Amino acid sequence: MPRFARSWAVFLTFARNSLIRDMTFRANFLLELASSLSWVFMNLGFYLLIFSYTPSIGAGTGWGKWEFFAFVGTGLIINSLTGMFFMTNGEEFGEMIRTGTLDFALLKPIDTQFLVSLQRVEWSGVGNLLVGIALVLVSATYLKAPLGVLPAALYGLFVLCGVVILYSLLFSFAAMSVWLGRNTSLLDFWFYIVSFSRYPMEIYQGPLGRPIRRFFSFVLPVLVAVNVPARVLVRPLYPQAANDRLFALTAPIAAIASFAVCRWVFVAALRSYRSASS
Numbered sequence: 001m002p003r004f005a006r007s008w009a010v011f012l013t014f015a016r017n018s019l020i021r022d023m024t025f026r027a028n029f030l031l032e033l034a035s036s037l038s039w040v041f042m043n044l045g046f047y048l049l050i051f052s053y054t055p056s057i058g059a060g061t062g063w064g065k066w067e068f069f070a071f072v073g074t075g076l077i078i079n080s081l082t083g084m085f086f087m088t089n090g091e092e093f094g095e096m097i098r099t100g101t102l103d104f105a106l107l108k109p110i111d112t113q114f115l116v117s118l119q120r121v122e123w124s125g126v127g128n129l130l131v132g133i134a135l136v137l138v139s140a141t142y143l144k145a146p147l148g149v150l151p152a153a154l155y156g157l158f159v160l161c162g163v164v165i166l167y168s169l170l171f172s173f174a175a176m177s178v179w180l181g182r183n184t185s186l187l188d189f190w191f192y193i194v195s196f197s198r199y200p201m202e203i204y205q206g207p208l209g210r211p212i213r214r215f216f217s218f219v220l221p222v223l224v225a226v227n228v229p230a231r232v233l234v235r236p237l238y239p240q241a242a243n244d245r246l247f248a249l250t251a252p253i254a255a256i257a258s259f260a261v262c263r264w265v266f267v268a269a270l271r272s273y274r275s276a277s278s
Contacts, residue, residue: 070139076132158229168262
């Protein structure tokens with residue numbers, strides 16, 4: 001069987017087993033689903049309250065009500081996908097090192113990073129994902145954004161780049177558990193960093209905001225992860241939008257660079273890992 005087909009089959013097995021486990025404890029699954037949706041709708045209510053007092057966020061930024069909700073929906077999609085497929089696995093990687101179960105993963109005839117990254121799927125994140133998709137579709141309708149095959153494919157590509165960026169940052173921190181023993185504080189730090197991507201990058205202005213904007217665009221590119229796909233949706237890349245087209249290129253570049261750094265950190269961490277049996 002080709003390597004990709006084998007990896008895909010393994011992932012489908014992981015996803016199926018995770019769904020079976022969640023359905024075994026349905027009350028817990030429904031509670032997690034309701035909890036995450038409550039948080040989402042409370043935030044949406046807060047944003048609606050803000051736009052009842054102002055037509056846009058910041059003068060001249062171009063982020064009106066529906067532009068901002070398209071941004072929020074895009075952020076929900078990217079964060080939901082990251083949370084569903086990678087968050088729990090990143091948290092458990094430190095436990096695998098501490099308890100020695102990483103030894104068994106290293107013995108498997110499959111890439112270790114792939115194995116530990118996707119061995120568990122949190123299906124309770126589907127609710128947030130569907131809300132994000134609905135919010136994007138409703139916003140695009142009000143904005144009269146083009147919804148053809150090409151714009152949708154371009155948007156999907158940039159969303160994928162955003163997921164890769166957040167995943168790479170998450171597992172770079174998770175891999176550091178090899179040297180630090182536990183990764184709880186680092187994963188909390190990841191969450192705080194990702195919080196900067198919840199708002200359009202135009203809000204980071206002034207002597208304090210501009211350094212933050214540059215750092216989280218070019219060093220830890222979490223602003224790129226959400227801003228690029230959202231801008232592609234609300235500001236289509238017409239030929240005259242040269243600056244936007246140039247900015248859009250930062251997403252695939254940041255995704256490739258982030259994943260390369262993540263891979264290097266993960267491989268270096270495994271080289272430093274000492275088996276529980278040694």
